[in-house]
Amino acid sequence: DTGVSQNPRHKITKRGQNVTFRCDPISEHNRLYWYRQTLGQGPEFLTYFQNEAQLEKSRLLSDRFSAERPKGSFSTLEIQRTEQGDSAMYLCASSLAENEQFFGPGTRLTVL
Amino acid sequence: LAKTTQPISMDSYEGQEVNITCSHNNIATNDYITWYQQFPSQGPRFIIQGYKTKVTNEVASLFIPADRKSSTLSLPRVSLSDTAVYYCLVGPQGNTPLVFGKGTRLSVIA
DSSP states (O other): OOSOEEEOSEEEEOTTOOEEEEEEOOTTOOEEEEEEEOTTSOOEEEEEEETTEEEEEOTTSOTTEEEEOTTSSOEEEEESSOOGGGOEEEEEEEESTTSOOEEOOOEEEEEO | OOOOBOOSEEEEETTOOEEEEEEOTTOOTTEEEEEEEEOTTSOOEEEEEESSEEEEOSSOEEEEOTTOSEEEEEESSOOGGGOEEEEEEEEETTOSSOOOOOOEEEEEEO
């Protein structure tokens, strides 16, 4: 257990539905990252926050995806109008500034 | 960011030393080499980081030759619990975000 928690651990949804995932980082960590991992691939960066500010977004983050970190603590990642290609493991990580990133266990999304 | 190349998979018996080599021919002067480990259904976990020569911690050793165009992660006396995917990353220290390749899937056999 790294101290980063993610909920839910698994989510099954039908195509076209909206889903929201939550990440609770290590409490003193000011940076929070979201990655996506598909089968057989390494994690791919989606976006990251420093405190409540979203500093960088990958081109993978289409307009159906939105992430928030309203009070600089937990973060949510929402996917609207899910597609089968969104099926993946969504990983959250946190760090203190540019130090080591600690990953959570991930949320596995299956879109039917 | 420098591109990395590592074997797709490796097999080893318990108790053996395992060496996983990563090629990074275009490594930049300010790049560090970092290795992560990922177990099934878990997020990646930092193992070790180095810039040159040799770094050792309680988990592994990292060997980096003088030209820094490759590096070798050495796991001493592996056990079944070392079965995982190992990723080699190259970039400036504190690089954000992390860029992962496909990694090396290590299977340890009893």
